[in-house]
Amino acid sequence: MPTILGLEGSANKIGVGILRDGQVLSNPRRTYCPPPGQGFLPRETAVHHQGVILTVLREALDQAQLTPQDIDAIAYTKGPGMGAPLVSVAVVARTISQLWHKPIIGVNHCIGHIEMGRLITGAENPTVLYVSGGNTQIIAYAQQRYRIFGETIDIAVGNCLDRFARVLKLSNDPSPGYNIEQAAQQGSKFLPLPYVVKGMDVSFSGILSYIEEKAEKLMASGEYTPEDLCFSLQENVFAMLVETTERAMAHCGSQEVLIVGGVGCNLRLQEMMAIMCRERQAKVFATDMRFCIDNGAMIAQAGYEMFKCGMVTDWEHTTITQRYRTDEVLVKWRE
Template sequence: MAPSDERACTRALGLEGSANKIGVGVVRSDGTIESNPRETYVTPPGSGFLPNDTARHHRARVVDLVRKALREAGVTMGEIDVVAYTRGPGMGAPLTAVAACARTLAGLYDKPMVGVNHCVAHIEMGRLVTGCDDPVILYASGGNTQVIAYNERRYRIFGETIDIAVGNMLDRFARVCGLSNDPAPGYNIEQEAKKGKKFVEGPYGVKGMDVNLSGILTFYKTYAEENLGKGEVTVADLCFSMQETVFSMLVEITERAMAHVNAKDVMIVGGVGCNLRLQEMMAIMARERGGKLYGLDENGRMDDRFCIDNGAMIAHTGLIQYLNGETTPIEETECTQRFRTDEVLVTWRDKAGTKRTAEGSPAAS
């Protein structure tokens, strides 16, 4: 379907709601992010977010967020060319709640739809905002932990968690420690870790190119239950110890993938990528290899707005899929909790990974 008028740029509205964050974004085909509002479902300390409660939160917020996104972008639904939504992976109930809103908007305003892989959207948003064309990617979030590199029109997974994701592990340990979920349990672990002085050595779960994280969680959980309050170790010490151990593992498997594909540059995407200690460790490794960690600003920090789940990443990825001839028929706009990164045919990049514009043609070198 062609754009709705003769404007120079095509626009997409993207809706993301695969976990406890719901976001709506408006993005143009020249890469301009016109709006990207988001809200987070925060539960009391010591508790996690359940699927049905999270879906209820998203249903209550999504209409206002769509209005806010359009208002901030200064456009109406008539100026939107395609509606993109997160098809998966993620939690079933939140995914379907947000997809229902996307279907309603597409139906009311006669817009085509595009279902987007959440993981690929993180990668494409990272490539957009950092300007890095073909890095090795560490995708570290609440639901996913993967080391990825592009080849032959697929984002290939070189290593991943074989049990739980790193963000899930950090969230669950925060509950053990009684840390707040506001703004995020992983963030509060990071702040505690900065105060840690004693290193408690735990298991180191690297299995070739993969990592095992549940055993580390069990070790530190048991250690906390048996030793906290006795004056020998603090919550800060355990947060510090867990962070150093797990992030060392992630840097190790990332470096191994970089060596395998002869890459120097790396990029971190996903919510855990906001962690400054992980960024520091990864930047040191990349620098020692003669490369760099992409995405760091003048203060040495990555832009949290685009690491954390957001609607703009869905809009951007849906738009480049749409401009390369992809749409999702309304009868196929279901969601799936399991949708692997390497299942997606990357039609907008050539086999060698040459950078392409949103319109699908090779970019000028």
């Protein structure tokens, strides 16, 4: 049973996880939090990761009570993600791979989320809704690929929520999306917003522009509270995601939905998806914050699946790619 160490750092989380045969031995992480009203920029995020990655690596080994000799391979996030943070983590992965004389595996970030979700929930062959700060995709497995059935044609749903949190000057701690979710629970008055579904694809940038433009005036007049606006935005964009996921399920004849990615922690999204699944006699699967938010263990789990079927990355290809599509990866480990 191979023991895999995974390093993740594609956005503002830096994580190191160690996994052996489906068992998470350790999974520490740190989050870069810019001040309220600001997003995280690539350079500052990379500097943060560089400052803490060796501490997190040491924590992961200590928590798992392992030494480098016990590790069989190093997995790292090859992409997609922000260039500078990805590079800072890839450099560490390459360095310890050489120092410890271990094979190295470049993992697709999204496939890390999917394989971790499948492992934790036990979902067998689900339609996957992958929702995060940088990605929004509806995915189903067919013929050794994770096929993208629908996706955002502009910004990701997490990015849409995060940017509206900035307009409202909500804290980035623990995450702007979480704070939007908490505010939305206090809101009740619905503001009609554009609803942009184009076939299987969705678009969020126009909705964001619309609510950004109106927010100040609506709040100043007392017509809507900030909580009402958070509630309205969430209900609107989640309804779009549930609709397109249901269409993909109908197309594939699927009776399972797996929600992965940072926005997948949102309990309202899980609740809306569960209502749709009940109507179809289907099941919804989701994980909690330990595993749906970017973490090292998910990269270790995808690396574990790849390692078992001989998918090790050649040294000259241990680079990063910011645009690494989910359907580019040959999924050798599934029938």
